[in-house]
Amino acid sequence: MAFTVLVLPVALMTGPDVFQWLILTLPLMIWIATRFPLSSSLIAVTLIAALSVSVLHYTVSPENWLPLDAAQSLLLIFAATAGYVRFLLAERESAEEQLETTVAERTRALLESNRNLLDEVRSREEAEASLLRSSQYFRTLFETTSNPIIVIDEHNGIRQWNSAAETLFGYSREDALDLDLINAFIPDDQQDEMAWKLTKMRHSSLDRDQMETRIQGFDGSAHTLLWNLNRLPERETDRSVRLMLIGQDISDIRETQNQLHYLAHYDVLTDTANRRLFEDRCRQAITTALRHGHYCALISLDVDHFKRINDTLGHDAGDELLQELSRRLRDSVRREDTIARLGGDEFAVLLNHVNGAEGCEKVARSILEAITEPVRVPGGELVITSSIGITIAPEDGRSYEELLRNADMAMYRAKKAGRNNIQFFSEDMNDEMQRQLIMERELGAAIRNSELDLYYQPVLDLKTGAINGVEALLRWRHPRRGLLTPADFLDVAEQTGQLQQLGEWICQNACLQSRAIQAMSGTPVWVSINLSSRQYNHPQLTERLRAAIRETRLDPGLLAVEIDERLLSDRLEETAHTLHELRSIGIGLTLDRFGSGLSSLRLLRELPFDQVKIDHELLKMAPEDDNTAAIVRTLINLARQLSLKVSATGVERPEEDVFVRAAGSHMVQGHRFCEPLPSSELPALFEAVRDGRRLLPDDQFNLPLRSDSNQS
Incomplete structure (x- = not known):
């Protein structure tokens, strides 16, 4: 256009x-x-x-x-x-x-920057608001909690102090500021421990710790506080370390625990030790006496004709009498001695570290004089007498049960001597003969009445945990004394000529029960029996064992005999002949208490053993004694070099368990894994093992299968 x-x-x-x-x-x-x-x-x-x-x-x-x-x-x-x-x-x-x-x-960039700036401002505002809320929450919690909260500086000076602390200690926040917490509020006997814990937290990476202290409140009330010690972040201004202590009043908990402990260990009526605590104290005293080579004594006493007093004056009067008696006993002995009420009017006194019989008699005379002082009870005054029996450890015994039994025997002798009397336990000929006669008669009846029984303790393979064998251990179900171990009657049996009869009974029943054990286990499990010196030296030992195997139709390879090393040092040629005869039958041979004698090397070289058992006394000392540990390792290595199986017996503690495993033992046996069981309980044991139960613990905290106070 x-x-x-x-x-x-x-x-x-x-x-x-x-x-x-x-x-x-x-x-x-x-x-x-x-x-x-x-x-x-x-x-x-x-x-x-x-x-x-x-x-x-x-x-x-x-x-x-x-x-x-x-x-x-x-x-x-x-x-x-x-x-x-x-x-x-x-x-x-x-x-x-x-x-x-x-x-x-x-x-766009400016808008983005503005948005980011707004977001940052908003975030900071939110953070500041959250911090403010947290600060308000903390302050509210700090002031309203019922637990005292204290913040201290590096010199233990108080920097913060909440309302609960004010109420407990009676100091306002202003008055408490800068006070030394330890010197001002912690008891003298706990100040060093508290100072050490606080210092450790300041100079280590430890962030938390606890300590229990006694506190006396502002109103004079006593409290037990559990302090939670917390390390606070370092301050940016001076890099100083502050600690926060949060107290929890556990007075009621401790009081309940103390009450439960008291009820479990003390007699409520007399405020003396009960049987449980007394037994524990006695065992400790016996152990200490054996370790340090001094004496301790056990005194048994009761009130003569107490039942008549109870029936005549009533139980309230009897209770007051027992309370007064306990007070007089406490006044008559030292603080380190223990007084116990074992039941009824029966009391016992443990004297620690005494100077033999003379020192014991002095204390007993003092007790007797105190008891015979008139006692005021409802209805009048009483003059009571007491019979006292004394036994001294370790001369009269090395176990609590033995000492208590001896003290009771001495007390009953004092009663028979006319009451209000003191008698020491003694092993005189008449009493010993009487005891032997009674035991001989009861032991013969036990064999006839089937009171004897065999208990079995498993021997475990340390690699697989399987039961390789069981050791047969004799037990006597005494109708009055309960379950007795060989230590209770073998000496009498040997002195009275019954040991051979017991040995034959053990051999016959072990062979008979061994066939049942094979059926229970489903796998070959050998049974071992112990031979005493008299059995071992019997000229017909081999024939009797052969006859027992033939009569019970037992595979001889499933029977083993254990022979104490100390029985073999003499007459080595005769010993070798006997053992070779047993070996020819097919019976397994175990050298028991290997390492306890002086002829171990010669025995291993010249006698046909296929297994050794390390002496349990050596095993007990090995974990704590390097020299003993070296000896045991040498014995185990020597046996292994000679192609002998090694078994560690008598293992009771985790430390012993760890040691024998590391030392190279093939097998292990002891109360740590399974206590001796009666034959009636073996089916349940083997069934449990087949179902996957391990008798061999994987760690030191596993417990044995069952608890049985009787030792093998």
Whole structure:
């Protein structure tokens, strides 16, 4: 359209008018260049210039004719000018676009920064609000908790002190500030421990600890507090370490525990030890006496004719009499001695570290004099007498049961001697003979009446935990004295000639029960029996064992005999002959208490043993004594080098268990794994083992299968 508007007037003009309109094409071109896009404007300007040149050159009259090159140059200048203007405009548009892009990007970045800044401000505001809430919560908790909370500095000076602490100690926050916590509020006998714990926390990585202290409240009340000690983060200002102590009043808990302990260990009526505590104290005293080589004594006493007093004056009078008697006993002995009421009017006194019989008699005389002083009871005064029996350890015995029995025997002798009397336990010939006669008669009856029984203790394989064998141990179910071990009657049996009869009974029953054991176990399990010196030296030992095996149809390889090393040191040639005869039958041979004698090496070299049992006395000392441990390891290594099986017997403690495993023992036996069981309980044992129960503990905290106070 612009082209038509321009060319049509030019075609109608003549003369100077043509050149005037020609001049008008310049602003037209510039207008086109700025009005339309670059490509369109360039095309339009080019066409206008070309057509204008043609019109100027060919349509104008000759007299007004413009040379072609001049017209072209002029129009070219116009077109170039328009193009340059368009180029500048395009550059300006490009610059404007870039500027807009840059501004937009910076605006977006600024908006993003603003958003991030707002988020950060919002987060900080939320954090500050949360911190403020936490601070308020902490302050509320700090002030409202019933537990005293104290913050101390590096010098144990009090820096913070809550309301509960104010109530307990009676100091306001201002008064408590800067006070030394330990010196001001901790009892003298606990200050060193508290100071040490606080110092340890400050100079170690320990963040928490506990300590129990006694506290006297502001009102004079006594408290037991369990302090939770906490290390606070170091302060940024001075890098000092502060500790927070949070107290928990456990007075009621401790009081309940003390009451339970008292009820479990003391007689409520007389405030003396009960049987349980007295037994424990006696065992400790006996152990100490044996270790240090001094004496302790056990005194048994009761009130003569107490039943008559109870029946006549009533139980209240009897109770008051017992209470007064206990007070007089306490006044007559030292603080380290123990007084116990064992039941009824029966009392016992443990004297620690006495100077033999003379010192014991002095104490007993003092007790007797105190008891015979008149006692005031409801209804009048009483003059009572007492019978006292004394036994001294370790001369008269090395166990609590033995000493108590001896003291009772001495007390009954005192009663028979006329009451209000003191008697020491003694092993005189008449009493010994009487005891032997009674025991001989009862032991014979026990064999006839089937009162004897065999208990079995498993011997475990240390690799698999399987039961390789069982050791048969004799027990006597005495109708009056309960279950007796061989230590209670073998001496009498030997002195009275009954030991051989017992040995035959053991051999016959062990062979008979061995077949049942094989059926229970499902796998071959050998049974071992112990031979006494008299059995071993009997000329018909081999024939009797062969006869027992034949009668019971037992595989001889499932029977083993254990022979104490100390029985074999003499008459080695005869010993070797006997053992080779047993070996020829197929019976297993075990050297018992290996290491207890002086001839172990020779015995191993010359006698046909296939197994050794380490002396349990050595095993008891090995975990704590390096020399003993070295000896035991040497014995085990020696036996292994000779292709002998090694069994550790009498293992009771975890330390012994760990030691024998590390030392290389093949098998192990002892109360730690399973106590001796009667034959009636063996089916349950083997069934439990088949069901996956392990008798061999994996760690030191496992317990034995059952508890039985009788030792083998």
